[in-house]
Amino acid sequence: METRPGGRSARVREAVRQATLIELAENGYSGLTVDAVASRSGVHKTTVYRRWGNAEGLIADALELASSEPWPLPDTGSLQGDLRGIVELVRSGFADPTSGPIAAAFVSAAVQSSGPAQALHAFFASRHEQAAPIVERAIARGEIPADTDAAELIRTAVGPIYYRLFITHEPVTVRDAERAADAAFAAARAGVLHP
Amino acid sequence: METRPGGRSARVREAVRQATLIELAENGYSGLTVDAVASRSGVHKTTVYRRWGNAEGLIADALELASSEPWPLPDTGSLQGDLRGIVELVRSGFADPTSGPIAAAFVSAAVQSSGPAQALHAFFASRHEQAAPIVERAIARGEIPADTDAAELIRTAVGPIYYRLFITHEPVTVRDAERAADAAFAAARAGVLHP
Incomplete structure (x- = not known):
């Protein structure tokens, strides 16, 4: 093509x-x-x-x-702020009446067949990679250990939101997003999120 | 009926x-x-x-x-051990050639239609409730703050595993399960997982 x-x-x-x-x-x-x-x-x-x-x-x-589209990632000066921004991006994206149903359709398609699953896998690999600078900045500021895995930090931060949306079918509030970000931040600071 | x-x-x-x-x-x-x-x-x-x-x-x-079936929850004497046991139950359940495809079919059905979604919602509400004693024991042992939310602790522990399985379509190793449990434990200890 x-x-x-x-x-x-x-x-x-x-x-x-x-x-x-x-x-x-x-x-x-x-x-x-x-x-x-x-x-x-x-x-x-x-x-x-x-x-x-x-x-x-x-x-x-x-x-x-x-x-191939850039993720509009925050740069708030602190890892906690950046993580809150990222999880809120995910929450508000699914809550949006235009982008929400499209994103949900991607997830649904990927659960049903392997072509979309591979494409969604690649999409998230790109998202996880794009988030690396946030983690590098936090390491440079001395906020978290140097061996913190960027992809794992993102999975930890957004995992509970996707769990509510697509597994338990529970509502997701702004407070839920904030708490998930804070939990990932605490885990990173504790040195748990290494490869 | x-x-x-x-x-x-x-x-x-x-x-x-x-x-x-x-x-x-x-x-x-x-x-x-x-x-x-x-x-x-x-x-x-x-x-x-x-x-x-x-x-x-x-x-x-x-x-x-x-x-209505009981979840065979661990009682290892420490919250970290119990959480590792729970997340490993989830990981090994999906990896099992008999139970894995059935559980995945439930998730897939719930993403596609509202009847199964409501039923899966109730199923997980029951699971979250069943896990409450694990958190009560940990509070009694002084491991985590008294206002720790049991359901939120479980969501935090298993969220990254479901995220890999049904959103990013990434493999889930025993080490991944252990890390997710340890991250939830760190978040609970940091006092982040209150309602």
């Missing part, structure tokens, strides 16, 4: 992606069809079938594009 | 439940049908349709029965 930025192929890919996201927001993963995405994007159905194959392929490609 | 233990109705319910679990283990939630469960359980199809309705109803009832 030719994906040079600004090229015709890149524009088609972006149109299909936008249509995929809107369809996901409206109908979820179970309602996602190539026909609806083709119709909404204005891209010929034959083209969408040839390049993306099916709903799984559409999801995987939308996630691949999302992986 | 009449569910007196040992009654005919209770035996039918148990047969349908066992058939549901085996079908889930073999075919997952997407492959679960009333016909297959009826055929495997030896219960008449009309009865299964009338009482359980559809796949969602079968899942919800199997989870309701599971909620």
Whole structure:
């Protein structure tokens, strides 16, 4: 697939992606069809079938594009502040009436089939990597031990939020997000989050 | 529904439940049908349709029965040991070739529809409640502050494991389980996990 930025192929890919996201927001993963995405994007159905194959392929490609987008990470001057900012980003993203259903559809698709699962895995690997500077700054400030694992710190901070959202189906408050961030901060300070 | 233990109705319910679990283990939630469960359980199809309705109803009832089963919680004499035991129970349960696919099918069903989501919510509320004595013992031993929230401690301990399994689709090692338990222990000791 030719994906040079600004090229015709890149524009088609972006149109299909936008249509995929809107369809996901409206109908979820179970309602996602190539026909609806083709119709909404204005891209010929034959083209969408040839390049993306099916709903799984559409999801995987939308996630691949999302992986390359920067995560608007906070830089508050303290690790506790940064972690609170990150967990609140996750909480508010799922609570948002536009981005929430799309993100939930990605999680749902990945639980149901392996293509989206691999794409979501890569998406989160990119997110964990992007968070590394937050941990490096905290180590430089002497807040946490030098062998703190950045990915594990993020997993610890956001894990309880995803657990509430997708496992126990409990509500998530701003206070819940703050507490999860503070718990991860305490664990890092205690020197527990090394590889 | 009449569910007196040992009654005919209770035996039918148990047969349908066992058939549901085996079908889930073999075919997952997407492959679960009333016909297959009826055929495997030896219960008449009309009865299964009338009482359980559809796949969602079968899942919800199997989870309701599971909620009343005791969680074999550890009592090691220390909160760190108990938490490591709990998280390892979760890790090994999902790694088990029999129980793992069934538990994963519950999670998958709950992400896809509201009946199973409510049933899974109730299941985990029961699990969180069952864990309260572990926290009470730790408070009595003076290991953690008296206002530590038991449910939040469990969410913090197991959250990163569920995050790896169902969100990022990363492997979960024994060491990962141990680290997650130790992180929750550190957070509780730091006094972060109050309501």
